[in-house]
Amino acid sequence: LAPRRLLLVLDNCEHLVAGCAHVVEAVLRRAPGIKVLATSREVLRLPGEVVYAVPPLSLPAGPDGDPAAVLASEAARLFLERAGLVRPPRPLDPQETRAVATIARRLEGIPLAIELAAARARVLALEQIVQRLDDRFRLLRRPARGAVPRQQTLRATMYWSYDLLLPEEQTLLARLAVFAGTFDLEAIEAVCADPQPGNGQGAGVLDLLTSLVDKSLVMVEPSTDVARYRLLDTVCEYCRERLAASDLALLQDRHLRHYTAVAEAAEPHLRGPAQQRWLLRLDREHDNLRAALGWSLRRPEAVGWGLRLAAALWWSWYRRGHYSEGRRWLRALLAGGAGAPAALRLKALYAAAYLAWRQGDMGEAETYSLASVGLAQEHGEPLPLAYALLVRGIVVRAQRRLALARELHERSLALFRQAGHLEGVAWALRMLGIVEWHDGRMEPARARFAEACALLEQIGDGWAVTVCLSDLGHVAAHLGDDETAERLLRRALDRYTTLEDEMGMASAWELLGEVAARQGRFEEADALLDRSLHLYEKLGDRWDIATVHAAIAEAAERRGDVARARAEWTEALRRWRDLADRQGVARSLEGLARLARAAGQAERASALARAAEALRGRAEAPASTEGPLSGTTAAAGGAVRAAIDEVVAAVQADLVPAQNDLPTLTKKPDQR
Known part of the structure; x- marks a missing residue:
């Protein structure tokens, strides 16, 4: 070979990697005109070696x-080409196309x-293959004549x-x-390294990890700051089978x-x-945080750790819109963690109340906040x-019990001031501003918001600002200053x-819509409001979904689209x-009344307006009915719904059938 120029190909070197490396090194030293192309799961680690990692086949990227x-x-x-060898090829229907995409990804x-x-x-059938992929080692077998034994089953390949x-x-x-x-690497060292020498991990974790890579x-995984690693699902499933149950429990x-410590380190920041x-750090750890919470629920002795983890994560769930998931974990862990320390349960309770309120589940919000x-x-x-008072005030404000909400927030504000907790002071001020806004007092609301904003600027909380x-x-x-509103809202967006x-x-998007x-830019308004509605639906935010429907109705009224508005x-x-x-139902009835009046339906408009006035005129329960800390519930959701139904039913009874297009309000409440 010494005088020749050629390409020498060595295939599947991994099981003889040392011998292959020795041969290649000797050939290259004596024959400088030779180029070597070696395929192997493991690099040869020779001077001048250039490594090209062969990626898996590309996966479906579109729908x-x-x-x-x-x-x-x-x-x-590849799947369809090989499937065509064992069954007659034919066009795929949409369900089969989805199955092929799932198989390729899984x-x-x-x-x-x-x-x-x-x-x-x-x-x-292709869908049956998809269903059986959870047990891939049993499914993926092919005892074909002439095939290399290690390539006849997926398990044999992994074992080899x-x-x-x-x-x-x-x-x-x-x-x-x-x-x-x-x-x-930090997680690997915390979870996988032996705490004592001599237990099967003589080499350092980094050296072993490098060898496995x-x-x-x-x-x-590509990263600009901290390197991250993963196992292919097939490798992970095989390795999990190799772990004894006791080892798995210890590792879990x-x-x-470890991930509780990660979440608790993140929380103050x-x-x-x-x-x-x-x-972003918690985003990267989302799968592992979810796995840790799941394991904590499967072992009674670990529920307290799970509650610690959930209590540390709840604000990130809120910030990232993981309302439903956060509520599921908190609900389950509160149910199983009755013996947890009081301070931990307290934090989990007001977190659960806040997320329940955010999704409009006033039953849970009421229970947990109290x-x-x-x-x-x-x-x-x-x-x-x-x-606790801050969150309780948010819940009762959502019930339009504004006097009680104001009292709760004032008490919360005083306690935050007493503790010197500037962040809490800012949030209590903001909540008082929202109460003033709902009470129609715009200037006091603006003053509260501005004071809160100044404090948050001082703290450096850019999101809250x-x-x-x-x-x-x-x-x-609300004050009609659309120029200022748009400037502030676009900056916020x-x-x-x-x-x-x-x-x-x-x-x-909702407010800009x-x-x-109002300015007659209806095409832009439709696009903004539609975008807002879809995102609120994704988040499961029932309050704001209703509000956007009302905003869409008002926009339709302005451009004369009566059917859409109704x-x-x-x-x-x-x-x-x-x-x-x-108040929301009253606002809807007032909108329907305007439509009726514009259509010349004076009787209908009058009936709807009376119904709205009746609902707005029902005085909220005085603060003393809760006390505000006595733990009893005033104006329960069911009673309020009954009152609404009574008023709307009276309107329906006054209308002739052709005029009665109000919804039937006896259906079960939406419990999303």
Whole structure:
């Protein structure tokens, strides 16, 4: 070979990697004109070696039901090509196209796994293959004559790769199966390293991890700051089988404690200048945080740790719009964590109340907020009581019990001031501003918002400052100062977009849509309000969904689209009724009354206006009915709904059938 110039190909070097490296090194030293192309799961580690990591086959990137988008992926094309060898090829219907996309994604573009799955298409429908992928090692078998044994089943391939590892490498790889999604070196060292030497991990974790990466068993995810790693699902499933039940329980316990520490380290920073960096850190850990919470619920002795984790995460759930998920975890952990420390349960209770209020579940919001105040009074610490009162005030304000809400927020404000807690002072001021806004007192509302904004600027909470800018824009819009409103709201929208805050973006779009409609820019208004509605629906925010339907109705009124306006006012009425919101229902009835009056239906307009006036005229329960801390419930949601139904039924009885297009309000409330 010495005088020749040629390409020498060595295939599948991994099981003889040392010998292959020795041969290549000798050849290159004696024959400088030779180029070597070696395929291997493990690099040869020779001078001058250039490594090209062969990626998995490309996966479908477009909609799963679009044949062109699915067939643009290499993985889907390979599956269909191999399936065509065992069954007559034919065009795919939309369901089969989605199944092919799912198979390609679930098997992560691994060619052997896809070929083995395609072989099953001879006897299974594509949807059946999808359903059986949860047990992929049983499904993906092909005892074909002439095939290399390790390529006849997916399990044999994994066993062959695993068996080539050193014992310490096998141990670490199996332990990595405890992680979900991606993970970093800090997590590996905290969860997978042996606390004492001599227990099967003689080499350092970093050295072992590097070897597993070199052998293509651990994937490195692109990152600009901290490197992150992951296992392919097939590798993870095989490794999980290798772990003894006792080892898995120990690893899950370490995993839970580590990610609780991560969440608790992040929590103090979620409201300050570094909040975006810490929110992004929690975003990256979302799969592992979810896995840790799940494990905590499966072991009674770990529920207290799970409650700690959920209590530390609740604000990030709110900020990222994970309302439903956060509520599920808090509900389950509060139910199972009755013996947890009072301070921990108190925090979880007001967190659960806040998220329930955000989604319009006033039953849970009422229950949890009252329980949090009661526990805070027993606890005796001013700061926890201040937070409990703050959230309780939000809940009763949503019930339009404004006098009681104002009293609760004033008490909360006094306790925050007493504790010197500037952030709490700012939030209590903001909540008092919202009460003033609902009470129609715009100048006091503006003063409260401005004071809160100044404090939040001092703290460095850029997100909360943006919220206050939006509040001030809302006040300006209500006062008819559309120029100021639009300037403030567009500034807020830009900041919400940068912060990836979906709730803030939805709110800004809604208010900007209202301004655009008032100025006659109806096409722009429709686009903004539609965008807002879709995002609120994604978040499950029932209060604001109703509000946007009302804003769409008002925009339709302005441009003379009577049918759309009537439909949207009717939808808003139904939703506000389900939320037991008298003022919202009254606003809808007033909108329907305007439509009737414009259509020359004087009798109908008068009946609707009387109904709205009756609802607005029902005085809210005085603060003394709750006391405000006695723990009894005034104006329960069911009673308010009954009162609304009574008023609307009276309107319906006064209308002739042709005029009666009000919704039937006897359906079950929407419990999303």
